[in-house]
Amino acid sequence: MDFLAWMTAAQQRSEAALSHHQPGASVTPERLHEAMRYSTLGGGKRVRPLLCYAAGEVFGAADEQLDLPAAAVEMIHAYSLVHDDLPCMDNDRLRRGKPTCHVEFDEATALLVGDALQSQAFQLLADAPLDAGKVVTMLSLLAHAAGSRGMAGGQAIDLAATGKTQSLAALEFMHLHKTGALIRAAVLMGAHCGNPEGAELLALTHFANRIGLLFQVVDDILDAEASTATLGKTAGKDAAQNKSTYVSLLGTAAAKAKAAELRGEAHAALDRLGRDALRLHQLTDYIVDRHF
Numbered sequence: 001m002d003f004l005a006w007m008t009a010a011q012q013r014s015e016a017a018l019s020h021h022q023p024g025a026s027v028t029p030e031r032l033h034e035a036m037r038y039s040t041l042g043g044g045k046r047v048r049p050l051l052c053y054a055a056g057e058v059f060g061a062a063d064e065q066l067d068l069p070a071a072a073v074e075m076i077h078a079y080s081l082v083h084d085d086l087p088c089m090d091n092d093r094l095r096r097g098k099p100t101c102h103v104e105f106d107e108a109t110a111l112l113v114g115d116a117l118q119s120q121a122f123q124l125l126a127d128a129p130l131d132a133g134k135v136v137t138m139l140s141l142l143a144h145a146a147g148s149r150g151m152a153g154g155q156a157i158d159l160a161a162t163g164k165t166q167s168l169a170a171l172e173f174m175h176l177h178k179t180g181a182l183i184r185a186a187v188l189m190g191a192h193c194g195n196p197e198g199a200e201l202l203a204l205t206h207f208a209n210r211i212g213l214l215f216q217v218v219d220d221i222l223d224a225e226a227s228t229a230t231l232g233k234t235a236g237k238d239a240a241q242n243k244s245t246y247v248s249l250l251g252t253a254a255a256k257a258k259a260a261e262l263r264g265e266a267h268a269a270l271d272r273l274g275r276d277a278l279r280l281h282q283l284t285d286y287i288v289d290r291h292f
């Protein structure tokens with residue numbers, strides 16, 4: 001199967017799991033459930049579920065074992081976008097080509113959507129058709145990735161740094177937490193659905209850290225170069241908010257060179273696995289070559 005066909009099938013599988021594993025819009029409280037579905041379904045690239053499925057495949061996990069972990073990571077991601085868009089944070093009105101959750105519904109509902117999606121994510125993991133030991137490992141990985149030593153911590157660092165010039169090292173630290181932690185969790189959770197060995201997990205962690213940064217460098221380049229219509233979210237926000245980015249600190253050409261370097265390091269880490277990791281190689285290239 002070529003990469004596009006594989007990706008489309010995995011995205012559809014992920015969409016179906018996300019739809020199936022949260023309450024219908026007619027279940028009380030209807031407005032909250034409608035807003036949760038609005039924020040999770042029918043949009044987004046599904047990069048984190050794709051990584052989870054691809055990593056699971058490397059270690060012999062079946063798609064049925066990966067559905068719930070993949071959906072759980074995407075629910076945490078969707079919650080983070082809903083909260084990030086709130087007026088108290090990034091105050092954005094456009095996400096995935098449609099009005100943000102608090103614009104379409106209201107701020108209190110958007111706050112509750114994030115809260116409820118976070119709980120739902122852990123419910124899904126608890127229900128995953130896996131050994132109890134694997135479930136506990138995954139609960140721990142996702143909790144760590146979402147919390148103050150992961151994504152939420154990275155967001156706090158980002159908010160504190162807004163309007164100030166950050167060093168490249170500080171920027172990298174922030175992104176390894178804000179964006180990288182969840183990407184790392186997606187990869188490792190997928191792997192743990194199968195049977196990885198210790199050394200393989202180390203190589204995989206290195207791979208995940210490289211693509212976490214790669215994802216962000218490309219995000220910065222797209223924010224500077226692509227249009228709002230193409231991105232489905234407000235373009236040019238980093239410069240407008242005077243945020244330090246790879247583009248503002250390095251310039252566009254050097255940011256692109258950095259992306260090329262990280263892409264090479266990610267492929268090299270996968271090569272060290274000594275297993276067929278075709279889909280992870282292809283996803284690495286997709287992260288670089290994407291247009292939104």
Ligand code: GRG
Binds near residue numbers: 080
């Ligand atoms: C509110 C706790 C909390 C955390 C927010 C992830 C995040 C932390 C904020 C999002 C802000 C942002 C633009 C980050 C840059 C990288 C990123 C996560 C972009 C959006 O992810 P994509 O491109 O989005 O995977 P889709 O819509 O394709 O799922």
